[in-house]
Amino acid sequence: MTPHADPAKGAAVKAADRAHVFHSWSAQELIDPLAVAGAEGAHFWDYEGNRYLDFTSGLVYTNIGYQHPKVVTAVQEQAGRLATFAPAFAIDVRSEAARLIAERTPGDLDKIFFTNGGAEAVENAARMARVHTGRPKILSAYRSYHGATAAAINLTGDPRRWASDNGSAGVVRFWAPFLYRSPFYAKTEEQECARALRHLEDTIAYEGPQSIAAIILETIPGTAGIMVPPPGYLPGVREICDRYGIVLVLDEVMAGFGRTGTWFAAEHFDVVPDLLTFAKGVNSGYVPLGGVAISGEIADTFARRPYPGGLTYSGHPLACAAAVATIDVMAEEGVVEHAARIGRDVLGPGLRDLADRHPSVGEVRGLGAFWALELVRDPDTREPLVPYNASGEANAPMTAFATACKKSGLWPFINMNRTHVVPACNISETEAKDGLTLLDEALTVADAHL
Numbered sequence: 326m327t328p329h330a331d332p333a334k335g336a337a338v339k340a341a342d343r344a345h346v347f348h349s350w351s352a353q354e355l356i357d358p359l360a361v362a363g364a365e366g367a368h369f370w371d372y373e374g375n376r377y378l379d380f381t382s383g384l385v386y387t388n389i390g391y392q393h394p395k396v397v398t399a400v401q402e403q404a405g406r407l408a409t410f411a412p413a414f415a416i417d418v419r420s421e422a423a424r425l426i427a428e429r430t431p432g433d434l435d436k437i438f439f440t441n442g443g444a445e446a447v448e449n450a451a452r453m454a455r456v457h458t459g460r461p462k463i464l465s466a467y468r469s470y471h472g473a474t475a476a477a478i479n480l481t482g483d484p485r486r487w488a489s490d491n492g493s494a495g496v497v498r499f500w501a502p503f504l505y506r507s508p509f510y511a512k513t514e515e516q517e518c519a520r521a522l523r524h525l526e527d528t529i530a531y532e533g534p535q536s537i538a539a540i541i542l543e544t545i546p547g548t549a550g551i552m553v554p555p556p557g558y559l560p561g562v563r564e565i566c567d568r569y570g571i572v573l574v575l576d577e578v579m580a581g582f583g584r585t586g587t588w589f590a591a592e593h594f595d596v597v598p599d600l601l602t603f604a605k606g607v608n609s610g611y612v613p614l615g616g617v618a619i620s621g622e623i624a625d626t627f628a629r630r631p632y633p634g635g636l637t638y639s640g641h642p643l644a645c646a647a648a649v650a651t652i653d654v655m656a657e658e659g660v661v662e663h664a665a666r667i668g669r670d671v672l673g674p675g676l677r678d679l680a681d682r683h684p685s686v687g688e689v690r691g692l693g694a695f696w697a698l699e700l701v702r703d704p705d706t707r708e709p710l711v712p713y714n715a716s717g718e719a720n721a722p723m724t725a726f727a728t729a730c731k732k733s734g735l736w737p738f739i740n741m742n743r744t745h746v747v748p749a750c751n752i753s754e755t756e757a758k759d760g761l762t763l764l765d766e767a768l769t770v771a772d773a774h775l
């Protein structure tokens with residue numbers, strides 16, 4: 326399918342959307358969703374005939390791009406064979422998806438509990454940790470996002486939780502390392518790491534280790550700003566968890582399945598969690614799927630005692646068929662290695678070059694197909710380009726930057742004062758370079774606010 330203009334159809338699609346679709350995270354009358362006509366690979370297009378390079382990969386999930394023929398065919402064939410079957414039965418495609426995932430997750434995370442997405446994975450990881458330990462509390466980081474269902478939004482640290490926060494029963498938040506805006510006034514990565522670990526130890530000591538079921542962390546926090554932790558941090562957290570019998574949950578809903586240039590981001594730090602949550606990239610989002618990969622020890626807790634949780638569509642055959650096909654494609658086409666290479670050779674150097682030439686870029690962070698540019702008003706004071714959690718007029722500089730990107734044919738991922746560069750993991754070198762050129766032009770709009 327290629328773009329062709331059909332503005333009348335676009336207007337009809339938009340009108341129908343406006344009439345009946347209630348959109349996530351939005352003031353319904355203040356949004357103007359683009360009517361999308363189609364998508365392929367790293368691009369999508371609208372009904373006006375405009376084509377966009379997608380630097381968001383949806384919501385950071387189309388890791389192998391849109392409409393990969395092998396995944397589309399696998400879903401079609403599964404629908405013809407067995408479109409649905411309840412989770413209590415053994416189904417070939419479900420056990421195959423579980424095997425392929427378990428083989429790729431680190432360490433002994435060999436049992437897979439399937440969910441429909443990331444938040445449900447986090448919900449169930451929290452439940453598993455609490456039942457396994459018999460303890461009530463979970464520690465989570467301020468700069469984090471874990472999903473929008475009840476427990477997941479309480480475990481979330483960033484402002485998206487504010488409206489739903491019921492007092493966050495059983496959740497204690499702490500600061501994870503982030504040198505650029507260090508909560509610990511550290512000057513070096515080593516200092517930041519040591520102080521963050523000491524802060525975590527102090528938090529545990531004052532909460533009482535016997536009351537803490539789990540520590541949950543995004544291995545590399547995603548929507549909160551792609552802060553790659555110092556090398557020693559996660560091994561240090563692992564050691565603290567072992568010392569106190571606390572379950573370590575690593576949330577890889579965004580960072581997993583090739584995004585960072587390894588199958589899972591935990592590999593960069595040589596850390597094995599007790600529970601690992603995944604979704605998004607597991608099947609590039611062609612059919613909703615998520616899950617929890619479970620260690621042998623936690624799986625044993627539920628060997629002769631029922632696990633108190635479940636979902637009607639757990640391990641849905643269509644979603645599992647998409648996962649099997651996606652993982653096959655990633656292996657056959659070397660997508661994980663490609664993401665590592667494109668990060669190292671194209672996106673990393675290209676974004677650092679933009680930072681050198683645009684004073685509005687305060688910091689570039691990331692790896693693989695997982696990058697963030699922190700936009701600032703003043704590079705010396707690091708004052709963000711827009712105030713924390715700004716909206717409306719206060720957010721105008723970021724809105725102007727986003728509009729400039731879209732006009733040039735680049736669809737940007739914007740969060741607060743940052744733009745994230747999170748394209749499909751199999752984006753070609755030419756596409757990645759084209760995107761950097763478009764970003765270069767749009768950053769002059771941000772520079773104008775200095």
Ligand code: PMP
Binds near residue numbers: 444445470547580604
């Ligand atoms: N955890 C992380 C790290 C995420 O990035 C997200 C979604 N952005 C979620 C959990 C929630 O996933 P979902 O939207 O599929 O419920």
